[in-house]
Amino acid sequence: MRGMLWLxxxxxVAILLIIVGYIFYKxxxxxxxxxxFGDYSPTGGGGIWPMIVTTVYTIVIxxxxxxxxxxxxxxxxxxxxxxxxxxxxxxxATESLTGIPSIIYGLFGAVFFVTTLKLGMSIIAASxxxxxxxxxxxxxxTEEALKTVPAxxxxxxxxxxxxxxQTLIKVILPSSMPGILSGIILSMGRIVGESAAIFLTAGTxxxxxxxxxxxxxxxTVHSFLVTQEAGDIELAAAVGIVLIVIILLLNFSATFISxxxxxxxx
Amino acid sequence: xxxxxxxxxxxxxxxxxLNLYYGDKQALFDVSLNIEEKxxxxxxxxxxxxxSTFLRTLNRMNDLIDGVKINGDIxxxxxxxxxxxxxxxLRTKIGMVFQKPNLFPMSIYDNVAYGPRAQGIKNKKVLNxxxxxxxxxxxxxxxxxxxxxxxxxxxxxxxxxxxxxARAIAMKPDIILMDEPTSALDPISTLKVEELIAQxxxxxxxxxxxxxxxxxxxxxxxxxxxxxxxIVEYDVTNNVxxxxxxQRTEDYVTGRFG
Numbered sequence: 440m441r442g443m444l445w446l447x448x449x450x451x452v453a454i455l456l457i458i459v460g461y462i463f464y465k466x467x468x469x470x471x472x473x474x475x476f477g478d479y480s481p482t483g484g485g486g487i488w489p490m491i492v493t494t495v496y497t498i499v500i501x502x503x504x505x506x507x508x509x510x511x512x513x514x515x516x517x518x519x520x521x522x523x524x525x526x527x528x529x530x531x532a533t534e535s536l537t538g539i540p541s542i543i544y545g546l547f548g549a550v551f552f553v554t555t556l557k558l559g560m561s562i563i564a565a566s567x568x569x570x571x572x573x574x575x576x577x578x579x580x581t582e583e584a585l586k587t588v589p590a591x592x593x594x595x596x597x598x599x600x601x602x603x604x605q606t607l608i609k610v611i612l613p614s615s616m617p618g619i620l621s622g623i624i625l626s627m628g629r630i631v632g633e634s635a636a637i638f639l640t641a642g643t644x645x646x647x648x649x650x651x652x653x654x655x656x657x658x659t660v661h662s663f664l665v666t667q668e669a670g671d672i673e674l675a676a677a678v679g680i681v682l683i684v685i686i687l688l689l690n691f692s693a694t695f696i697s698x699x700x701x702x703x704x705x
Numbered sequence: 706x707x708x709x710x711x712x713x714x715x716x717x718x719x720x721x722x723l724n725l726y727y728g729d730k731q732a733l734f735d736v737s738l739n740i741e742e743k744x745x746x747x748x749x750x751x752x753x754x755x756x757s758t759f760l761r762t763l764n765r766m767n768d769l770i771d772g773v774k775i776n777g778d779i780x781x782x783x784x785x786x787x788x789x790x791x792x793x794x795l796r797t798k799i800g801m802v803f804q805k806p807n808l809f810p811m812s813i814y815d816n817v818a819y820g821p822r823a824q825g826i827k828n829k830k831v832l833n834x835x836x837x838x839x840x841x842x843x844x845x846x847x848x849x850x851x852x853x854x855x856x857x858x859x860x861x862x863x864x865x866x867x868x869x870x871a872r873a874i875a876m877k878p879d880i881i882l883m884d885e886p887t888s889a890l891d892p893i894s895t896l897k898v899e900e901l902i903a904q905x906x907x908x909x910x911x912x913x914x915x916x917x918x919x920x921x922x923x924x925x926x927x928x929x930x931x932x933x934x935x936i937v938e939y940d941v942t943n944n945v946x947x948x949x950x951x952q953r954t955e956d957y958v959t960g961r962f963g
Contacts, residue, residue, distance in 0.1 A: 522771075591807035595869075598764060599820035599876060600797030609819070610809050 459683065466676030475681065479645050487678060489647040493562060493655040494685065497637065498630050500566035500651065501573060506623060508570075509577025516578070517585040518607060530582075536575040544572050545636035553640055560654040565641035569633060573626035580625065584618025585611065620697045627689050631682060634659045658682050717742040717880065717910045718763065723777035725758060725767070732758050734934045736777070740927075745902060745911045747921035747942065750931035751962065756914045759931065760882050763912065764799040765792050781880070797824065800873030800881045800909075805889045806865035808857040813840075813849050813868060816857045820876045835875050843871035844901050863894020870901065874909070881905065883913040887920065899924050918958055922946050930954045 477486025520526045548568030558564040588611050596606040612619075634657075642654035643664060656664070662678040665671045716739035725733040733755050740746045748756040758767065765786065767773045779786050786795050797820070808816050817836045826832060836853070840846040845867040849860070857868055866886060873881055883902075887895040902924045905911060915921050921928050922942060929939040930951075938945060938954040949955040956962055 589807070591803060591805060592809060594766065594769070594801075594803065595807040595809065595872075596819070597769065598766060598796055598801035598803075599823065599872065600793050600795075601820070601823040602793060605823050609823070614810055 462676045462679045462683070465673055466678070466680045469673060469677035470680060474677065478647065481645060487658065487661060487681065489645065490656050490658045490661045490678070491681065491685070493641070493648055494631065494657045494659075494682075496562050496648065496651060496655075497566050497569060497641070497657055498627055498689070500563065501569040501630050502623060502626060504566070505570045505573045505577050505626060509574050509622075510581050510619060512574075513578045513581035513585060514607065514612075517582050518603070518611070533575040533578050536571075537579070540635075541572060541633055542635040542639075544568055545639035547571075548636060548640040559652065560640065560642035560644075561652045562641055562648055562655055563651045565637045565657075566651070568636050568640045569630050572633065572636060573629050576626050576629060577622050580622025581615070581619050584615035584622070587618060588614050616697055620693055624690055624693050627693075628686060631657075631686055632659060633657075634663050638663075658685075715742045716740065717781065718912075719778070719780040721778045721780075723759070723762065723775070723779065725755075725762060726774040727770070728772040732934050733762075736934075736936055738929055738936060738939050740910065740912060742910050743906055743908070744926040745906050745913060745924050747925035747928045748912065748914045748931060749916075749918060749921050749928060749957075751957070752916075754931040755934040756929075756931040757884055758934075760884055760912060760914050763880070763882055764796050764801055766801070768792065797876050798878050798880065800876055800878040802866070802869050802873055802881065802883045802886045804885045806862055806869050808860075808865050808868055808872070810856065810858055812854045813857045813860070814853040816868060817872050817875050820872065824876075839871040839875040840868070842874050842905070843867045844897065844904070845871060861894070863890050863897060866890060866894065866898060867901065870898075870905075874905070878909065880910045880912065883911065885914050885916060888916060895920075918946070918960075930957060932957070 474486050475491070476488050479485045479487060479489050516526055516529060545568065548564060548571075552558050552564040552567050553560055556564075558567075592610050592614060593606060596610045597603070601609070637657050638660050641657065641660075643656050643660060644654040645656050645661070648655040658678050658681060662675045662682070665678070666675040718740040720739070721737050723733055723736040724731065736755075736759060748760060750756045761767045762775060762779060763781075763786075767775070775787060781795075781798075789795075809819065811819070814836055817839050818832050821832060821835050826835070837846065837850075840849060845864060848864060849868070852859075857865065860868065866889075870881075870886075887898050890898065899920065902911060902913065906926075913921075913925065925942045927940065928942040928945040930937045930945060930949075930953075932953055938949060938951045940950075944950075945954060946958050949958060
């Protein structure tokens, strides 16, 4: 039994190492300053800076919208709403939303944000679509985080004559910060990993976006396209390396911020 | 009855015909008692007898539970607490200490300053004074004065419980409710908390729920024995333990059940 457990974890780690190792092996030769910070040249060569900028744009905008809405919704569902059929229905709906393939969201975004709202193929249309995709993730993880706050904290705070809102802001939200943060990190992963929905809403223009209303290409879409069109696995792998590094940087900074936030209480 | 007269003080809390229901299940039956000012009143009885439930009606903590219905009167300082709607004000007047220490994940200082800050006190000097005074009042100042800014959760259980008491008295309440405050503590910490209770009753009216009959005998002036949601006997502590009037009280305090 112990052997099985050991083997299972070994297999998991091995798969991860093989994938990351393969990508690094394939792509590392292309990585240099010019590749990362250079402007893209359609005739070959050049860098991926426009895609990096586009990716960061979409992450920041989507999270800037999804995080506050998601946290507030979760707080309402968990702390304020009367637990009954309506709340159960809302929970069921948010859970179902996480299971819908992203291409469906992409189609919706293309119809609603791009066409109906006349945003055009743009970073903002893609970001709004991504907001809808990650919203259920933020809500679910925040709800779970709120659930783990011991009831004794609530009671202790309320018994001191504080209002529900004071208790929420001073005690409950700070102690569920790590859980909320892991939801945000998960969302970041989801945003960075998304290709189909972005492809349909932001388009594939491989140039530096001039504003959030420009059509542009994220790293993931770029990686997909260079494999698809040019069959250039090495280039796709190099883009992959940059993606992995961006994700790691974002995770570290998120953890760092949360440490700072919880330290602020002492 | 002469003994009872002797100890008759001013009633701080008057409870009359209190009934409490969790949904359809009745948990308290016609509970009536007067709790005296600046005395320690112990509530004893077997598990599930309603003593904690009763304690929590006094600062309306049961309001947090869905489906709780209450009728009857609880009058504190001439105000029926279930008819006046200001729960916040009520709870600033009544401190509570829980079964397990429940300090927040903050520094010792911030824990004690939490209540006053929520009341809008921002002045650093005033807060410093309240924190020191409260920690001294809870007989823990000397143990924590050099580490006020470090996490409260790093203290031992007994220390945490005394900081909880400090946090409660930082609100300058009239009444302190204690729900089995030593059940999670070791004997030495328990002793310290009991000594503290003896100190505190000079200034506060204390109501304490306890499983430990020796504790009730040691710390309280009056004792109410609860059984199945009713008060069987309420008298001066000495009488309850050495000369109970009801057979059920005698069986319980002599350890025949519960």
